[in-house]
Amino acid sequence: MKARDLSVLLAVILIIIMLVIPLPGWLLSVLILINITLALIVILVSMNTQEALQFSVFPTLILLLTLFRLALNVSTTRSILSEADAGGVVDTFGTFVIGGNPLVGFVVFIILVIINFLVITKGSERVSEVAARFSLDAMPGKQMSIDADLNAGLISETQARERREKVEREADFHGSMDGASKFVKGDAIAGIIIVLINIIFGLIIGMVQLDMSFQESINVFMRLTVGDGLVSQIPALLISTATGIVVTRATSEGNLGTEVTGQLLQYPKLIFIAAGTIFLLGLTPINFFLTTIIAGLLALSGYLLQRQSSEPDIPDIEEEDQTESSQMKSPENVVNLLNMDPVEFEFGYALIPLADTNQGGDLLDRIIMIRRQLAIELGIVIPVVRIRDNIQLNPNEYRLKIKGNEVAAGELLLDHYLAMAPDIDDDQIEGIDTKEPAFGLPAKWINEESKDEAELSGYTVVDPPSVVSTHITEVIKQYAHTLLGREETKQLIDHLKENYPILVEEVTPEPLAIGDIQKVLAKLLKENISIRNLPIIFETLADFAKMTNDTELLAEYARQALSSQITKQFVHDDMALKVITVSGKVEKMIAENIQQTEHGNYLSLDPESQQNIIKIMHEEVEKLTLQEETAVVLCSPAIRMYLKQLVERFLPQVAVLSYNELEPTVNVQSVGVVNIA
Template sequence: MKTRDYIVMVGVVLIVMMLIIPLPAALLSFLIVMNISLALVILLVTLNVTESLEFSVFPSLLLIMTLFRIALNVSTTRLILSEGDAGRVIEAFGQFVVGGNIIVGLVVFLILIIVQFLVITKGAERVAEVAARFTLDAMPGKQMSIDADMNAGLINDQEAKKRREKITREADFYGAMDGASKFVKGDAIASMIIVAINLIVGMIIGVAQQGMDLADAAQNFSLLSVGDGIVSQVPALLISTATGIIVTRSSSENNMGKEVSDQLLSYPIMLIIAGCVIFILGLTPIGMMATLPIALILVIAGFMIRRRRGTEQQDVAEEENKKAEESFKSQENVMNLLHMDPVEFEFGYALVPLADSSQGGDLLDRIVMIRRQLALELGFVLPVVRIRDNIQLEPNSYRIKINGSEVAKGELLPDHYLAMSPGIEDSSIKGIETVEPAFGLKALWIDEQTKEQAELSSYTVVDPPSVVSTHLTEVMRRHAYELVGRQETQQLVDHLKEQYPALVDAVIPDPLTVGDIQKVLVNLLKENLSIRNLPIIFETLADYGQMTKETNLLTEYVRQALSRQITEQFTTPGETLKVLTLSPDLERKISDSIQKTEHGNFLALDGSTTSQVLKNLSSSVEKWADLESDPVILCSPAVRMYARQLTERYFPNIRILSYNELETNVEVQSIGVLSAA
């Protein structure tokens, strides 16, 4: 711990000890001056902070200062009642305020108490209570706004985390201030009671024990009591004022002095008008002697500020024009044009309400959920989706771009619903014929009146935001591999290294590089396999990376290690997996056609055989449509990746698995054999 930490702890302990241990008058005078100084410093700090959280320790400091003030009151009361003296500071304050009239001193003290208790403290308490309540109520909306800004690319993850922490601290601060303001209120009440005790009990002690006359006792103890009350109320009034300032302070870029001067003097014409009104007021019996100087000051200040503002505005405009010209000509301005967003979602002006939260749009929130869904399903962190309107598009259309190129598009009718038939058409359901963009199913755009009837007819009815989010999810799932580069791979590796440092060190940089890891992950995502289980992927790469640097072959080893995951993804418990198998002749031809080069192994099957295989596969896929399941081809591990190379361009949705990628408890049924004949 640092020295200042010990100082704070020792100081709090000493304050508590002051309540018990008697203090000499000289030391007490020193502590009273210190109390006033600390209160003044706190007030000045609150005037200079730009937002409340810059002085977040204020609630705790308020409690310590209140305890310090009460400890001083107890010590002064002990001296006043026991010795009839409380030091030079209290006596000086008492003589200055009371003067020769005890009644005047008591009235001044009561006015200070009333101002602090009824005006400042009560107002600050109410403001803190309302601020705490509204801050807590606004937290969910602020959190959603942060998520929306992060999803729109306006802020990054670190900035979002910082803003969330600030919101939490702000709620804690106003909640603490709501309770801390009660300390000031209680302190004001305690001060009145202590002054009354000092005055009444002091007079009794002076007359009964010290043999003083009633008039002398009243004079002496009134002076000390009022002096003690004033000494305690001056710092209390400063602290109360600081409390009111800190809870009413809104966030700004400047301190309070600059804000007050800038805003109060922002309309110089008002100063001129006020000066004229004060001058006219001097024509009344008040007289020009009191009003003319103030009127002249206001009018002259108004004209001077107005002239200076005009000059400043002209200089600012010239400076902005100069900066704009320099920025337009600068190389940095041109370089900014080279930036390309990984994922963009553009839409026509008629679809703006879908993304505008003020109009009830929740597209930003849906995209946040899509990012979470893809992270859970594929182990892939979707980059920030840049959302923007584009007047060049049709009003009701939208498009999805990856790395600047369009990969999908669609059209929505905002005031309609998309209804998809369960397979049996209902002729009574009328609408605008269309195609569901995510899966290419025939559908109808129906209005609100037809929605209930369509649902009763077992149609699947979804609203336009759901159509967009489903389409975006499927597009991102199909193109996830395009968004995993070396930078994204390095981020995944860094995340894995936090928990498995030895595993990462066993793979990177030897025997494999980040680029090799990236190629393996891309190969897995291309075939819609999750890369979330990075520990198993790296264990496999650590085992086989010493044997080969061929990333396609390493991918096959990783797939076999992920056999349980692949089995769960492509099979249903309790059901038989229906597959196509490759004929022995076709597998032999594929094996014989593998061409090995220094850049990797490739399939070099002759054109006639390739054409015949694809023709036979097309025929099998047409028959497969009646089975209501995705096509699956099962082959030996040695030819799986080459069979994939053969079919992926023409049949990208066909899943090709090897025998080693299925668990032994899976029941497989062959419904056909794919051959080259």
């Protein structure tokens, strides 16, 4: 155990001993001086802290120091009443303050107690209550501000986590200070009661047991009581003052001395006014010589401050150049340039109002909602979307980057609305022809005057922020599998382990490494299958990973385990699922051309057959699209992944399902067949 830890434990044990065992006078004197020293150190530390969390141990320290002070009161009371002696320190304080008049000394002590109890302690208690309440009320707003900065790319995930922890710690600190201030108040009340006990019972013991006269008892016990009260109230006054300083100070950039002098003396002209006022007071019967000296000192101080503030701060150019040069040469500066944001949203200067909250922009809030929506739909946490303006883009242009590569772009007209209606061609609705960026539908940019008319004509009218947020959502869905790396997979596994520790241990690190699990999950996301139901996926991996480590095959097993989820994804309101089936001839051809290697299986089909299959499937998909139906191809489980690999480059939006991925109760209606002659 470290010496510091041991010292605190011994101090607590000593406090308990002081409450029970009588202590000699010399030891009481030592402990009283230690008490005063600790209180002095506490108030000095509180004056030099820049924020409350730098002295986060203060609430607990108040409890320990209060208990120590009360234990000293008990020990000194025992010595005063039993031996009429409490050590040299108490006697010296009492003699000095009383000065031969016990009544005057007692009045001074009472005034000191009133100042501590009614002024400082009461005020500190009230400020602690208000600070605790305001700190708790402000927590949601601070958390939202952190989320907004995080989504804007102003801070990193680590910085956001640190700021959240700091907000929580501040709330805990102010709550603890609210409770600790009650200890200070109780200590002040206990000090008053102990003084009364010492005086009353001291007089009784002095006259009855020690055969003293009334005057002798008053002199002895009043001196010791006042001395004991002073050596107790002086540290209590310091601790109460320190409590008030800590709870009344907000986060600052300097200590209390720097801030007080800097802010109090920041207006030299006001010091001249104060000097003139003091000088005019000297014209009254008040001492003219004294007021003139004070006014002169104030005027001199104001002149020096005004002269100092008028001198411009000339920066050391040579020193700045050296600093910039050293920063450019430092390896850290170059390493920081290698950082790449997972998701970036850039826009031209005309689109700045989208992200500027002062101009009514709500893009940051929309992106927060997008991340939450995708977490629910896909089961992954999308990284922070860094938002920035780019003067190299056209004013109304925006683009979206995934890991540094541009994956989508578009244009917005902020003073227009986007009107979409593929089957409507109303020439009366004037606008700028364009395409809806997320789905490529024909659309028009119309002005606000045409909005109502377009809605009555059957158009779907959308505002620009909704257009861009929809585009961002669809693009991130499309590239979600590229955003799921090993680090993100590890976070998902750790989250799952909190509730399913045995399941996780059975899957990783043996028989599957994190990289293998990442490949399985990315494979599911690539085909728009949510991985939110991680327990079922891991149950499947636990069952089949012992038989094969082929991640492609494991992903197929996971898809079959998620049959209920996949069914709900494609079948709505118990309607028949219209599909394009694959003929037995095509399935047999694909199955016979599967090549097995040490690194996995792949389809080795001649180019002519591949082109025929893709051509026929494309024709069938177009027929289904004309009926406004989702294109779904249904085949046997043995060839599903190979068929998907074959067509995904040419028909990426077509869903390829196997019979095992649909619930038995689903009503399947074949509307086309992929067959070759």
